[in-house]
Amino acid sequence: MATSTRETIIQLGDDLLRKDGFNAFSYADISKPLGVKNAAVHYHFPSKQDLAETIAIWHVDVFDRFVQKTATKPPLDRLRTFLNFYHSIHLSGKVCIIGAFATDWNSLNPNVHEKVKAFTESVVNWLSVLVQEGRDMGHIHTKHNPRTTALRILTSIFAATQLARITGDDDFSLVKNSLLDELCS
Amino acid sequence: MATSTRETIIQLGDDLLRKDGFNAFSYADISKPLGVKNAAVHYHFPSKQDLAETIAIWHVDVFDRFVQKTATKPPLDRLRTFLNFYHSIHLSGKVCIIGAFATDWNSLNPNVHEKVKAFTESVVNWLSVLVQEGRDMGHIHTKHNPRTTALRILTSIFAATQLARITGDDDFSLVKNSLLDELCS
DNA sequence: TTGCAAACCTATTAGTAAATAAGTAGTTTC
């Protein structure tokens, strides 16, 4: 399946958004590596907000596929896959899209906010169900309610992708491993 | 004590950095509310990187004062004060400076990196000592080593200031309260 | 073959950005 220009723009935009931030990249940063002119990017995404909105929607789609693909796995396996996914985010020099959108929140319009909210809520809900199921099966141990535990997992791991930029790789692993350690015991 | 122009610039810059991000504000956003011209800001901070560097150093100073002021308190009180401080960050529409710097990391030069690293490390160390002392006194319970627990506290609470922008105030409180709940029990 | 839409390109605009040079008023220092 040949990747369309439109899809490449989304992926380049997502990369730039998570590596440098929404206000740190321009359409030129997308058009140049793509080998097209500035206006071509505007043809697909008239405004930068449109691009941000599409990136948010794209993450909903990617996450939905992730959810479906891992649906049959036991909770703890799903959690491990989730944390490994964040590990790859960290290793590729990016940060979690939720944190990227959150820190640039005031630069984004209500349409983008709406999509980011939907995406974030779906991740939190997925984690909550995971925790609930894991607890029911006796594989996950937590004294908090499922949403709270979900929030603690999500905040810890997405902040770890940020913090590790400052303090180094080891701290990412410390956070990641401690999460598994804690919930399994 | 009259606040100097220089200090006001630092505080305005810090506010803008944590509300909107490093690339989202300009010198005009500082000079206008200050009632001076653009060049006056450049007089005090020739480049934006200089300003960012000074903001990082300023946070080291503020944190040092915080550490000294709370030095005599028992560990759990110190932790509560620390978390309340983050609550006020959240309520004022800002995010933690560590997260702000982290997501804008690639826009900042090595001098800024150095100062941010020093600040972050001092926060992690302070939390590590707090955890160690709390455990020795039997007030804090954790199965991880002090640095790991410190990282878990820091990542959870600073990501909460970001996440709550998306999902709302309640989630900030859930994270904050769960941290105290967990470490006290 | 004509018509038309998709996917570009050329060229431009209006605005904003960081940064600097040169000048000035007020204050301090020797």
Add this chain to the structure above:
DNA sequence: GAAACTACTTATTTACTAATAGGTTTGCAA
């Protein structure tokens, strides 16, 4: 009281930004 320093201002430069108008090419469909 002259020199020097502080804290600005005016004015300008260079560069980049998002965004748009209008033209071109290509392929497909009627």
